């Protein structure tokens with residue numbers, strides 16, 4: 001899959017695709033700006049849903065925006081797939097009880113790991129830690145709708 005002019009990005013995309021296939025997860029790119037989440041039916045920057053019974057999982061990333069942004073989203077959703085696979089505490093807690101603080105903790109851990117991955121694979125994401133911090137600030141404020149109840 002050649003989606004980027006950056007060889008590092010294309011190598012990472014190919015890696016995510018291979019791992020996703022092994023886990024019965026379909027990696028999909030949408031040409032739009034955002035996609036609708038399966039659970040909340042709200043527009044989102046991307047999402048991951050694990051496979052269940054007969055249905056495959058999905059890792060969906062819209063690429064109709066700046067490349068540095070959607071590559072960051074790809075790293076973020078890839079981390080969610082890894083969290084699901086390794087039964088990560090933050091993932092398990094959020095899946096068993098989806099409250100604001102569990103969601104915030106999940107997203108905080110995810111952005112932390114996504115930034116490490118962006119460094120490790122040299123993805124051209126610009127200032128990823130800055131973007132992560134501003135996303136988490138927005139999340140804490142509730143993104144314009146209701147504020148998250150994070151203690």
Ligand SMILES: [Zn+2]
Nearest residue numbers: 076080107110
């Ligand atoms: Zn997330």
